[in-house]
Amino acid sequence: MSFSKKIAIVTGSSQGIGKAIAVLLSQNGATVILNGRNQEKLNTVEEELKANNSDVCSFCGDVSDEKVAENLILFTLQKFGKIDILVNNVGVSMRGDFADLAPNVFKKVFTTNVMGKIFPTKFAIPSLRKTKGSIIFISSLAGIRGLPTLSAYSASKMALKSFADSIRTEEVSHKLHVGLIYVAITEIEENKTTIGENGQEVILNTRANKKVQTTKQVAEAVLQNLKTRKNISILSGLGIVNYYMQKFFPRLVDKIILANLAKFKSEGK
Numbered sequence: 001m002s003f004s005k006k007i008a009i010v011t012g013s014s015q016g017i018g019k020a021i022a023v024l025l026s027q028n029g030a031t032v033i034l035n036g037r038n039q040e041k042l043n044t045v046e047e048e049l050k051a052n053n054s055d056v057c058s059f060c061g062d063v064s065d066e067k068v069a070e071n072l073i074l075f076t077l078q079k080f081g082k083i084d085i086l087v088n089n090v091g092v093s094m095r096g097d098f099a100d101l102a103p104n105v106f107k108k109v110f111t112t113n114v115m116g117k118i119f120p121t122k123f124a125i126p127s128l129r130k131t132k133g134s135i136i137f138i139s140s141l142a143g144i145r146g147l148p149t150l151s152a153y154s155a156s157k158m159a160l161k162s163f164a165d166s167i168r169t170e171e172v173s174h175k176l177h178v179g180l181i182y183v184a185i186t187e188i189e190e191n192k193t194t195i196g197e198n199g200q201e202v203i204l205n206t207r208a209n210k211k212v213q214t215t216k217q218v219a220e221a222v223l224q225n226l227k228t229r230k231n232i233s234i235l236s237g238l239g240i241v242n243y244y245m246q247k248f249f250p251r252l253v254d255k256i257i258l259a260n261l262a263k264f265k266s267e268g269k
């Protein structure tokens with residue numbers, strides 16, 4: 001499947017996984033609308049892509065704000081007349097045991113990870129119905145089973161599963177494709193932040209020496225999901241084992257996680 005003449009919005013695409021998805025979509029012929037909250041970062045990615053003859057433009061704004069999300073969709077429709085693909089990628093993680101979390105941590109995580117995906121979807125649906133297009137949700141292995149020190153993050157990613165299932169069923173007569181991507185631990189940019197126990201931004205340690213997926217591998221899985229219009233894609237061998245073990249042997253998964261609790265907690269610090 002070629003992506004030429006396809007109009008694709010990728011939210012949160014000024015760095016990391018979203019950028020890799022935007023790059024691969026444009027290399028495969030799509031016109032891409034980049035998004036992020038920092039215009040300078042967006043300009044850099046836009047210039048990088050244009051240097052490779054990609055058809056790309058950017059929309060700066062926080063998609064967890066309803067009005068901004070609506071404006072992103074209006075901007076795209078005014079410029080290109082339609083939307084074929086919406087990749088809901090924005091997301092933020094957090095660290096800390098639930099009992100120690102400031103209450104605003106949950107609010108911050110849900111605002112970005114849930115509302116930041118619901119609002120663009122809401123406003124894009126009328127156009128996506130006409131194009132029989134695709135909505136992609138970038139989830140995580142933490143969306144398969146709630147993980148220790150990641151309660152808000154896991155719950156927000158789990159919410160995407162039920163949201164995706166609901167709209168997939170509601171939109172079946174419009175032939176909309178709704179793909180949920182369970183991403184495993186992936187390489188990160190040097191400046192990537194998470195939310196600490198008190199709601200403060202914390203810069204994550206790099207994963208340079210760890211065995212993690214590349215952002216390009218994640219992008220390739222997203223394009224494969226778009227081509228095959230599958231309901232879910234689970235990344236990495238560990239992810240697939242995790243998914244089926246949780247389904248058929250949930251108590252064994254509990255035991256494995258409990259045996260590794262210290263590791264989860266030390267990584268969460």
Ligand SMILES: NC(=O)c1ccc[n+]([C@@H]2O[C@H](COP(=O)([O-])OP(=O)(O)OC[C@H]3O[C@@H](n4cnc5c(N)ncnc54)[C@H](OP(=O)(O)O)[C@@H]3O)[C@@H](O)[C@H]2O)c1
Nearest residue numbers: 012014015016017036037038062063090091140183185186
């Ligand atoms: N990295 C991993 O190991 C991993 C694993 C599983 C799942 N995931 C998921 O993959 C997605 C991307 O992760 P990543 O590691 O690539 O993240 P990242 O490096 O932190 O990039 C996030 C991107 O989203 C933008 N952004 C954040 N909040 C936004 C908002 N409210 N409105 C508009 N743009 C926003 C950021 O730019 P600005 O800050 O400039 O706005 C940036 O471009 C997330 O959904 C994450 O949960 C990641």
